[in-house]
Amino acid sequence: MRGLEVRKMSTYKFRRKEVHTDWGNLLPCTLEERVRRLSRTGLLLLLLLLCIAVRSTTPRSWASSRAGPSLSARTGSAPLKARQVPLTQALKMLAVNLERDYILFGGEVYRDEGKEPLVDVDIPPYSDAEEGLRRIFAQLPPYTFAVLSQHLVSVYPKKAIDDPTDPLNLKIRSFDVEGQRAGLILTWPERFIPELKARTSSSASEDEKTHHIDIYVGSVAGGPTVTLHLKDVTVRQILNAVSEATEKSVPREEPMGWVYSPAARSPSGKGEVEYWRLFMTLPHNWLEQARGRGQNLP
Secondary structure (H helix, E strand, C coil): CHHHHHHHHHHHHHHHHHHHHHHHHHCCCCHHHHHHHHHHHHHHHHHHHHHHHHHHHCCCCCCCCCCCHHHHCEECCCCEEEEEEEHHHHHHHHHHCEECCCCEEEEECCCECCECCEEEEEECCCCEHHHHHHHHHCCCCCEEEEECCCCEEEEEEHHHCCCCCCHHHCEEEEEEEEEEEHHHHHHCHHHCCHHHHHHHHHHCCHHHHCCCCCCCCCCCCCCCEEEEEEEEEEHHHHHHHHHHHHHHHCCCCCCCEEEEECCCECCCCCECCCEEEEECCCCCCHHHHHHHCCCCCC
16 A cells, blocks of 8 residues: 555645746746747847748859750949840840850740830840840740750740641751851841742742842841751751851850741732841950950860
């Protein structure tokens, strides 16, 4: 009995001590103390959220940027502003004002009554190229852009990418050029792609067949020489590959972009001719930038 009583007393004392110990930690925690503890926790959470926000708005490094190094390039100290300008003009306005890098465009742009879509340019100082592009294309829901390489950005109407009648989607079994001028390929692709020439001839009207127009923007068609051997590609992929190949010529020669506008018949019944042209978007000081990146001039 005594042994049993001792065990009961021990248990009672242990439980009492245990309860006393627990309440000893909680009782001093007054309402004021709890508020202070919650304030400290809230402050830590706030600091964590601020760190995440700052990190998300900080320009990504070239190594980690999924969008490509060129889209991390920033504009200068002056804002870029313009009202209702053609899409290609807005893109060029952004590109030529970038510092410490450049971007090229391979683009498909529809025309209505011979005019490109119009956009406003409103880009704050020190904006990176990706932000500038997003501000431009936010005004054109039918269009989008995609980064293809370190410097090349593809621009196109969303519905065009899967359009089987679009000449840029024409499948080419093989494309081979040796030491050809990039400018000639980009502005006269039918000369180098027989399938495209056949397609263009079969779909052209008699009036279009007798009127051929070459339109050049920027430098006279020529540019760096390129050598390419491609298999099972589209016309769009060929032109983009040519533009990418011209990047290797920097700084000896200027890299080149391109723009294609398909033929369209306006509501007035007047026909339009499709055209291919160079699209030069290098900053004015691109040679100095090339030296700054450590590229040796010849």
